[in-house]
Amino acid sequence: MDIRPRFRITQLTLPLLLCLAVPAFAAENVVPPEPIEDPLLITAGFLDHHPDMKYRLLGIEALGEKRYEDAMKYFRRASFFADKPSQGMVAEMYWNGQGVARDPAMAYAWMDLAAERGYVWFIKLRERYWKELTPAERERAVQEGQAIYARFGDAAAKPRYEFQLRTGRREMTGSRTGFRGNVQIQVPGPAGMQMIEGSKFYDDRYWDAKKYWAWQDRVWRNPNGVRITIGEIEQIPGQGQGKPNSRIPETAPDTAAQAPEVPEAPDPPKPAAPTRP
Numbered sequence: 001m002d003i004r005p006r007f008r009i010t011q012l013t014l015p016l017l018l019c020l021a022v023p024a025f026a027a028e029n030v031v032p033p034e035p036i037e038d039p040l041l042i043t044a045g046f047l048d049h050h051p052d053m054k055y056r057l058l059g060i061e062a063l064g065e066k067r068y069e070d071a072m073k074y075f076r077r078a079s080f081f082a083d084k085p086s087q088g089m090v091a092e093m094y095w096n097g098q099g100v101a102r103d104p105a106m107a108y109a110w111m112d113l114a115a116e117r118g119y120v121w122f123i124k125l126r127e128r129y130w131k132e133l134t135p136a137e138r139e140r141a142v143q144e145g146q147a148i149y150a151r152f153g154d155a156a157a158k159p160r161y162e163f164q165l166r167t168g169r170r171e172m173t174g175s176r177t178g179f180r181g182n183v184q185i186q187v188p189g190p191a192g193m194q195m196i197e198g199s200k201f202y203d204d205r206y207w208d209a210k211k212y213w214a215w216q217d218r219v220w221r222n223p224n225g226v227r228i229t230i231g232e233i234e235q236i237p238g239q240g241q242g243k244p245n246s247r248i249p250e251t252a253p254d255t256a257a258q259a260p261e262v263p264e265a266p267d268p269p270k271p272a273a274p275t276r277p
Helices: 039-043 051-064 068-080 084-096 104-114 120-132 135-152 154-176 209-220
Strands: 184-189 192-197
Touching (some): 051 068, 068 154, 084 104, 084 120, 104 120, 135 154, 154 209
Antiparallel strands (some): 184 192
């Protein structure tokens, strides 16, 4: 089963659906090939140590098959590991009533969370949501948002994800951590064992937390270099999350929170057999 997105979804308004698999960079900002586009890396266990990508992709697959409840669960699991695109998808599903009862207040709280790092798509949608909320919905959005930030905000989610990266890197590379030379990774396929270059699998952008977050910021701060007009953003007094202009008060992170439950994931795709001349 290929879990890469391969369908159009017209019900949702979130533009990030056009680039959820992570867009390419301009030539001056070249990065290694996107790992989720390479079935060999998926088979080799890459996604097992990158739960943000893994559950985001499963969420996209479920959404395309109109398994909305499953999609919501997958996006929430990815959100637990600091995945801002998935947090934006949770918001959109609340806004549209897909997989859950429609709840504009919860939609706003989740989109505020998705905008925590200043990614322009999410700020734009957050402000659109806010304008459409009633006074009562606004009040509830701020209240509900505190518990959401405590469990899914970066203060709680980034450390748990960084633990996954450290653990995965140690398990996958062992004593070869940081080595780029002639490391080869064997993965099983229909035609027997296949090889991939270690320089691709072990690139620091995928395993070093500081570089990983920088990579994510470059991808999502302005996807595909599209110019977006957000319009006037209300200046919010008081102590919000501050990233940027959050209306939700500062909240202590819940570092002991349990990960949301998800359906059993399907087997990852297997590498295609080589084409014979």
